[in-house]
Amino acid sequence: MLLDISFNVKGGFMKKVNVFFLTLFFAYKVTAAQNLIYCIEGSPASFNPQLVSDGVSLNASARTIFNRLVEFKPGSTEIIPGLAESWKISKDKKTYTFKLKKNVPFHSNDLFTPKRTMTADDVIYSFKAQMSTKHPLSIPAANYEYFKAMELETLISDVKKTDEYTVVFELKRPEAPFLADLAMDFASILSAEYAEFLVSSGKGLKTLETKPIGTGPFVFKSYQKDSSVKYTAFDRYFKGKAKIDNLIFVIVTDSTVRSQKMKSGECDVMSQPDPQDIASLSQNKDIKVISTEGLNIAYLAFNTEKKPFDNVKVREALSLAMNKKSYVDVLYKSQGVTAKNPIPPTMWSYNTKTAEGVVDIVLAKKLLAEAGYPNGFETEMWTLPVTRAYLPNGKKMGEMMQADLAKIGVKVKLVTFDWPTYLQKSKLGEHQMIQFGWVGDNGDPDNFMNVLLGCAAIKAGSNYARWCNKGFDDLLQKAKEESTQSKRTVMYKSAQEIFTKEKPWFPIAHAKQNKVISNKVQGYTANPFGYEQFENVSIK
Amino acid sequence: MKLFGSFLKILGYFLFISLVSFSIIRLIPGDPVQNIIGERGASEEHVAEITKNLGLDQPIYIQFYKFAVNALTGNFGESIVTKQPVMSDFKVLWPATVELALVALLWSSIIGILLGTLAAVKRNSIWDYGSVSLSTVGFAMPLFWWGLIVIFFFAVKLSLFPVSGRVDVIYDIPYVTGFFFIDSLFSADKTAFISSLKYMVLPAFVLGTVPLALIVRITRASIIDVANEDYVRTARAKGLPYKVVLFKHIFKNALPQIITSIGLALGQLLTGAIMTETLFSWPGMGRWLVKSIEARDYPAVQAGVFYSMAIVIVVNWLTDECVKMVNPKMRDQQRSST
């Protein structure tokens, strides 16, 4: 009661103050419009989709502000036209010709108003800037890491136009996943005109990271670090104006707090719910939980460069001792399935015939004795220090594994560092056993097996098992250059058999992706890659 | 000569602070490059390129020299995470922390002095026992646990206040001073001010708990001390009404101690902000510093450590001076705010 009175008093005072200030300041009100509040787990690193690789930044830039030549159909991995109307692929699979849509407008902001709509020049600029840092509009000292990671630098020989609305990509070799690569976030089309303006006006290309301009459904309005990102619907969006007026990303790092805010109605959609919270969230009558299969895997890698993990019998013994099913039951709840292959079951070429992991303590002890460790040994396990989409709680996972391995006499010391340290030390191969995981980029098996288990990936640092198997690697390289999917499937399937026999990893689980949305939100589709798109969403 | 001495002293402090803030983050294994690369692999050239772009390929003494020289002019470089000058992030962050700390201090001093006085005046009554037990428990309270309980009951169960944040996101608060209580008045929607009040309640309540306990305790003790002085007894003997004695004699003489206790509380508030801001996702300096350490955002951590050390040194010095003047016994009434 006391509080109420004081609010009223303030309210009266406020009226006068406001009338006074309104005349002085221009500010606008957003309450009456349709707002969608999306609660995310971290701050975007940058709003230039060419420069970022984390999910938060990509959602905040590529999927809201920008479009790509081709795009993934909402809710599937199928490729549909985006800014390109149609495309042709040459016989030798080395030339891709795209016809662009006409009259696609770019956004404008307080610095810049575009004079023309999107043309082939914008497409060429978007790729050439990433191909060579010598390009005049390439951001000085920028790191186009995703572009490089997908090896496009060495794949594309040239990008050129034949007229204002036709772009031709010349490749050095045939590459099966190329079209899917072009649908990825880093391939977003930026405005060449804006970039030229930033250079000529002296604002600098760094402005692209803080004041982005794209063709997408939402116009970037403001960003306050660790607090919120605000967008408004783009009224001249080429696919038609979005149904919501304001899109607001609220940054809430703690997953428990995000769930609480979801329950109290402060969020309409939330990212990365903790599996432990799913039960109580789905009991709430105002909240809907949508589960879809995710393109990811969590695994425990054995460092095969180190004793005793160089011995396949030891790896097999440890795998036999760990009860995968109980880990998934306890930590993922119903939000994950046990894994046996290095790729998720929804991906093509998944081998259903490889052996399932079983628990057999007796056999495990026997194998250990054969390997020369009848009484087990002491070792370390590194537990994932952060919550990732593929593994909700590395520490608890480690505690369960530790208890299981103790049954065969393997004494495990749990070790962890904070995230950057963890990454650095593990890339140098300092670990013995380590928890890691992966979320797919483009739906191609190569993007799992080659990146995580290829011989070249040891040097690059992403092969945490540091495992190089000639037969396995040969299959992957051959499959990569092959363009017939059925032939690739055969090769990937036999690669998975080698994997299952050699056990460089103990594959743990494929996490489902949970999207938690309020019942007010309509027209929402969950995407297999895990990103969010709000252009078709409305609020009841 | 004396001036030269104090100049040297300040220079020494500056060098010390900048050395610590420069080196402490570099002593932690793992660097910003790793954070940028994440789970995926990277070739040596790629790593070298990012390192170069961040300016981390230069010899360490050159990096330090550049940092120290720029710090003198208040330029802490550009944050690796936000790509903005650290000082422009600061401009938004520090008012958030100061606003929270001030509100926490305000309510805890008012209630603290009130309860402390009441306890001292009505000694051995239920008021006294109540206040003393409250302050004893409050002083021992682990803030993170307390915060969780408060959020659970008042935000999740009863939905009286929002769970976290600084103001409802639908409002556009123009940047004028950075203090939302002031800036929200400039927002077109007058309900923005009420919203910012609502968001303040829980964090300020939690952050003010330990200072409240401290202030109750010291107020009570100092009033009892003063009440036993001879001149107060004389005043009472003269037959002056109790109220007059209380305000004219006792309170006036106990005030310096009480004010010093508030100073002590302020020092704790600024550090206690780390935990409270983390719990309530309050976009202030404490939470930002913890996040920047996690991301190895060298320029941001350097600036954050530099400033927090400077603040602690100044606050410690000021409180020490006050304590010396008022009552040397109070020095041990401290608690770290975690």
Added chain:
Amino acid sequence: MNTAVKKIFRQKSILFGTILFSFFMIMLLVSFVWIPYGYDIIFDGKSLVAPSAEFFLGTDDLGRDLFSRLLKGSQFSLGIGLVVGGISIFFGASLGLSAAYFGRRIDFFFTQIMNALQAMPSLLLALFVVAILGPSITNTIISVALVSIPSMYRLVRSQALVEMSKEYIQSAKALGASDKRIIFRHLLPNCATAVLVQSAVCCSEAILNTAALGFLGLGIPAPYPEWGTMLADSRNLMESAPQLMWIPGLCLLLLILSTQLLSDGFRDQLKRK
């Protein structure tokens, strides 16, 4: 019971503090000889069991007995508190006494080091130290002790300085007593009560800081059940299994409370003398 002891216990804070503290001390001692199920034993399929005859306080989300973990946890929370109390007595007192006794350069040198340690917010310093050294039991103790040594040092130093100015020290010096004798026979005993009070403060600070580090994810490494870590691990279970959060939190609160009651009580005793 003799009358002096009776007098001490007449003061309520000491009485309550002693009762509470002995409760936790008993818990600590019991944990070394008997823990019902073992703190890291996982009962498959028995996660989040409510308190029952089998599991006195129920089980946690992995299926481990909460009571066993709580008992074991006292070794970390209270144990670290006691160890850090001891460390800060040792370093704080020895450095403080020598600074006061030898004065000049030694005093200046130690005081500057202590000032430097206190120049950073305590939690931040502890965070940095753990991050640099890597999380482990020893490193937690080091980081928490670094935070509490300076306060002990300052207190001992100032107390010793007061004693130094008194006549009996001057006369002892004049009589040619050795440095060792003056420090251990005269200075130390006269500072002992102050040290005792401050060590209780250090102990409670250490318990708080250890728990705070655990809560921020940089505490004692898994699977050891430190109370702050237990609390942090069960945050998201607040609705489904609230006892997982209430009980460790309450234990922490009461333990800190007991050490503070004791230090308050002893401080009052000091004042009265």
